[in-house]
Amino acid sequence: MPTITSQSGKVLVSGANGYIAVWVVRTLLEQGYSVRGAVRSADKGTHLSELFASYGDKFEVVVVPDITKEGAFDEAVKGVDAIEHTASPFHFQADDPAELLEPAIKGTVGILESARKYGTSVKRVVVTSSCAAVLNISPEPQFLSELDWNDQAVKEVEEQGRGASAASKYRASKTLAERAAWDFVKKYKDEIAWDLSVMNPPLVVGPVIHAVTSPDALNTSTRAMYDVFTKPDSASGGGCWVDVRDLALAHVSALQSELAGGERIIIAAGAFTWQDWLDAAPVSSKYQKGAPGAGKDAVHLLRYDNEKGKVLLSLRYRSMEDTAADVVADWEARGW
16 A cells, blocks of 8 residues: 655544544644544644644644444545544443443444545554553463454453453453454455554553643543652552654554555553653652662563564654653643
8 A cells, every 4th residue: 555645645533632642643743744633522622723723724623523423434534645543442440341342343443434435535544452452461471462362351341241350341442443443444355445554552651742631630541650650659560661652653654654554563662660660760850769679670471572563663662761751841840
């Protein structure tokens, strides 16, 4: 599939006011693309219009009130060369699994269906999935790749329903939504003129540029980091991470790399313990220090093979020290 260049490319970004999506919009605009940002209400587009006002008519907002509604994106996909689909719920408060599964699956399939019917100029669709769709929980250390799928969480939700763990409900939503995307492309391969790339990040952290008024309003991943830095005895556990700015760049690079078409790509910087983040923060930081060095000998149960992203998207990841410094500076600038 031909690459989408910034000289003529117009990109639809769904859920454009979200934590990851705002950085995707910014990176696209910085590289010269025109962007159509889809949000659920006009109010949610106000911050975006102000944030990107300097780009003039290179940025526009469209309202898609309900991504689960049939034909929700029919108008939004018209006249764009590519789609970045980021809109999907990420939280651990769902009682009924359908609260997460329905918008994740229907939103993904819906935007692909709109692209099939009305996206006559679309060349590539990039979907934000997650390492939640890759991982499996095991007491033994694992090194996972794009070949792995989280069928474990899907099975738990199928068998236990509301009784499944909050994490499994979320992970099942990401697994099923991504599988639905690949199944859709396979089913309609002879009818569509575009191809699919899927980005699979682990925990996404970094500075915030979407509309946030207080720490309580932070999204799930950045709130987790803030809590670790500000609440005593909260630095246990860990996982794998990526800086939101590197993930945004991966989304844009996926439009520019011909080889990224048809690929599932893990976007991960590495493994961490929360104490590692406290240790990586600037010495002058006013935030808690935890137990310095306690994470040094930790056994990481999950690691991801990130070579495909380095090869296909030419990715180079920020260090934990750089990300920690920028996050702390962001908080301090906000007076938190």
